[in-house]
Amino acid sequence: MALKKKGERLMNITKNREENKLTVTVEGKIDSVTAPEFEEFIKENIDGVTELTLDLSSLDYISSAGLRVLLLTQKRMNAQGTMKVTNVNETVSEIFEVTGFSDILTIG
Amino acid sequence: MPEKSVREMNKYERLRYSLASRTFHTAVGGAMILGIVALIIGLGWYAYSYSSQLIKGAFGVTKNAQQIISKVVDPTSLGHDVMDLYRSVPEETRGDGDDAGYLSLYDSFTTREDYVQILSILKDFRDSSTVSDVYYAMYDEETGMLVYFADPDEDEDTVCPTGFFETATKKELNTFLNWNGKKTPYYIEKTDRYGWICTTGISVNNADGSIAGFILADVTLKEVGSGMLKFLLQYGISMFVLINLVAIFMTRHMKKKLVQPINKIAEAAEAYLKDKKDGVGVTDHFSKLNINTGDEVENLALIMADMETDLADYEDDLTRVAAEKERISIELSLATRIQADMLPNIFPAFPDRSEFDVFASMKPAKEVGGDFYDFFLIDEDHLGLVMADVSGKGVPAALFMMVSKILVQNIAMSGKSPAEVIKTINDQICANNREEMFVTVWFGVLDLRDGTLRAVNAGHEYPILKKPGGDFELVKDIHGFVVGGFASSKYREYELKLDPGAKLFLYTDGVTEASNVDSVLFGTGRTLEVLNNNKDAGPETVVQSVNNAISEFCGSAPQFDDITLMCLEYFGKGNTEMKEITVEAKIENIPEVTDFVNGELEKLECSLKAQMQIDVAIDELLGNIARYAYGGSGGNATVQIRAKEEPKAVELTFIDGGTPYDPLKKDDPDISLGADEREVGGLGIFLVKKTMDDMKYEYKDGQNRLTVTKLL
Known part of the structure; x- marks a missing residue:
């Protein structure tokens, strides 16, 4: 994986919705700068979703600002369905481990 | 002895065990023992002297009766005649001595002139004295019987008519038979008829000196007993009154001479203790006591007064010494601080020198x-x-x-x-x-x-x-x-x-x-x-x-x-040049800093993972500065980066001029909670602590300086 170069877009989000199922793919990083955008995206797309999958295969890292959004999303999904996080890389996995998020999230 | 200490006693218990009450009890008890011993001795003496006086009186009666009778008639002839008849009567006819038939044999004697005179004299003596009876009788050695000659008793139940006999032992009569003229002869016996009686008497002698009979007198000792009872009653009452009077007097004396002074000393001691607790310096509780008993109690009071004065002086000295010590201690602690401040003690001492x-x-x-x-x-x-x-x-x-x-x-x-x-x-x-x-x-x-x-x-x-x-x-x-x-x-x-x-x-x-x-x-x-x-x-x-x-x-x-x-x-020179970047503390400026640091990290051949972790740390720490350091009014944030050798590491220092805040003092979040209990936020610093190898915070020159080190 190459290092991101200056000026490159920091985060890219794509979605795939099939009825009640929503798959969100996040590329780049979720940090203080990008977390608000990520939060906004989830808010706009989560209504009526009962099965949410977050594909993090191309996520470089996530900071506490991003963890905050993940926690809010998990709380929301606990109320209306299920949520799964997939394809977590080593750096992100370690962050989940250290912060106890690996116990909160369903990682598959 | 009481089971609890005097401190635990109530008022009445204290009174019960007080010295005064003990003195009273001891005095009463001692006097009682003394009184009882005196009573026993007194009673014995009384009984002895009273009864011996009675016996002497009775003996005098018999002696006088014998002399009078001997002057008026010859009593021996009556005696010989009765004894002759007694001995001539066969034993079976005699019977028990009170048989009417047998006694009728002596009827003729009662009309004899000498008998009438003897009986009249005996009667006079009986009536004029305290003896219960005085009579004329003889002891027959052969049969061991006392044979009566004349008895003035008028009671039909107790009278012993002439010729009447009853068992008498030689032993009982020995005192009379062998009387030497000195001391009063008598013997005491308990009889069914009269109770305790004492018999005394004197012999009537024939011309040849042999004994013809005895003039005997009976004294009942009933009066000795009743006299003793009366004595006991009088003695008891007077003793009781006396004992109590003495005990009360002794108690009053003890109270005045011992108990009251001791109580005064105790009260003074109590007042002294109270004053000491209240911090009163000089007191005169013991010196003003004025106990003049002249004994050990006065001595105790004087010693206590001396102690009070000495202690006051001692306390004075102690207070002065303590104050002096306190002053030296304050000066020394000041000296400690001055000395400590003389040595360079702010670290890092040269933050600008790499x-x-x-x-x-x-x-x-x-x-x-x-x-x-x-x-x-x-x-x-x-x-x-x-x-x-x-x-x-x-x-x-x-x-x-x-x-x-x-x-x-x-x-x-x-x-x-x-x-x-x-x-x-x-x-x-x-x-x-x-x-x-x-x-x-x-x-x-x-x-x-x-x-x-x-x-x-x-x-x-x-x-x-x-x-x-x-x-x-x-x-x-x-x-x-x-x-x-x-x-x-x-x-x-x-x-x-x-x-x-x-x-x-x-x-x-x-x-x-x-x-x-x-x-x-x-x-x-x-x-x-x-x-x-x-x-x-x-x-x-x-x-x-x-x-x-x-x-x-x-x-x-x-x-x-x-x-x-x-x-x-x-560290050496050149090898550890410091690079720094200063931006306005805003979220949107974080990528600029991250790019700058990443550029330096690339030169150090930093691993991708370490770089990601450093990027996260920058995001967290700069994010915090941007959000909180300046509380709304803007300010700058500076990030310095230094490479380190031995061990190979990179050191990042985050500097801001905002409110002093040591993020290392913040408690770690509880990461064991489930999603619904977890607080949003608070994880940033924790994440940095976990992924970086060292963190130091200092507030210096109005700046928060947080330095993180990541081993490469």
Whole structure:
């Protein structure tokens, strides 16, 4: 994986919705700068979703600002369905481990 | 004895066990015993004298009766005649002695003139005296019977008519038969008829001196008994009254002479204690007692009064001494602070200098110490290092230490060579050193450009050096004489080369000579061992580790000498250039900083993972500064980056001018909670703590400085 170069877009989000199922793919990083955008995206797309999958295969890292959004999303999904996080890389996995998020999230 | 102490007793129990009540009981009890013994003796004496008086009276009656009878008639003929008849009657006819038929044999005697006269005289004597009966009878030795001749008794039940006989033993009558004319003859018996009676009497003799009969008198002892009862009653009542009077008197006396004075002393003691608790200084509770009993109680009161005065004086002294001590203690703690402030004690000491890091500590054994360390930049490229130990301890050593410290720095700042510096100081101190104080000094000057160290050792411990990649080892350097010893001492200096990553450890003998409770010294061996166990750590950790090891080793043993340590790490020049970036503290400026740092990290061939973690740390720490540091009004944030060797690491310092805030003091979040209980936020610092290898915070010059180190 190459290092991101200056000026490159920091985060890219794509979605795939099939009825009640929503798959969100996040590329780049979720940090203080990008977390608000990520939060906004989830808010706009989560209504009526009962099965949410977050594909993090191309996520470089996530900071506490991003963890905050993940926690809010998990709380929301606990109320209306299920949520799964997939394809977590080593750096992100370690962050989940250290912060106890690996116990909160369903990682598959 | 009471089961509980006098303190636990109520009012009535106290009264019961009081001295007065004990005195009363003792007096009553003693008098009772005395009274009973006296009563027994008195009763015995009474009974004896009363009955002997009765007996003597009765004997007199019989004696007088015998004399009168002998003058009027010849009583012997009646006696002989009755006895003759008695002996002539066969035993079977006699019967029990009260048979009417037998007694009728004697009817003729009752009309005889001598019988009538004898009976009349006996009757007169009986009526005119206290005896219950007086009669004329004879003892018949052959039959062992007492045969009656004449008995004036008028009671039909108890009268003994002439010829009547009853059993009498020789033993009973022996007193009469063998009477020698002295003492009163009598015998006492208990009879069914009369109860206790005493019989006394006198013989009536024939002309030839043989006994013809006895005039006998019976005295009942009933009156002795009733007299005794009366005596007992009178004696008892008067005794009871007397005993109580004596007891009351004794109790009153005791109360006045003993109990009241003791109570007064106790009250005074109580009042004294209360005053002492309330902090009253001078009291006169005991002195004003005025007890004049002239005995031990008065003595006790006087001693207590003396004690009161002496204690007041003693307290006065004590208060003065305590105040003096307090003053000295305050001055000493002030001196401790002044001394501590004399030594450079703010770390990091040279945050702007990347060529070296230094840390030191001084723990005085007493309030103030004689050890000192010092480090100072002589010029841009030269660092002066001092480790010294003044002879002695406490205030004198501290005063000498202050002088030495100022001299060393002042003279070193002149730029002279270390040997010249020490020589100058030695000459100055020796010029006026009547107290023969001296100081051991290790002084070195490090050239920060190339790591050349020029040093002089004036009687101090060997320095300890760690070369990059090697172990801490003693440097057996050239020693000169102590400073202050001889006026013209010469000092030779030597040179050491510190390569980047080298560490120099300096100390005083308080380290190696620290001893535990068994008087075992900490020693150079243990010092080297602790150093080598921490050989990759920075100067602060090295110094703290040695301090901790000494504390652990010494345990509860008191610290005898000042313990002073200093550690310098040399990084070298150029190799650790610092780069920094300053931005306005805003979220949107974080990527600019991240890009800048990433650019530096690339030069250091940083692993991708470490870089990601550093990026996260930047996001967290700068994010916090942007959100909270300036509380709405804007400000700048600076990030410095330094590369480190030995071990290879990168150091990032985040600086802001906002509200002082130490994020390291924040509690870690509870990461074991489930999603619904978890708080949003608070994870940032925790994440940085977990992914970085070291974090330090300081607030200096109005700036928050948070330094994180990541090993590469």
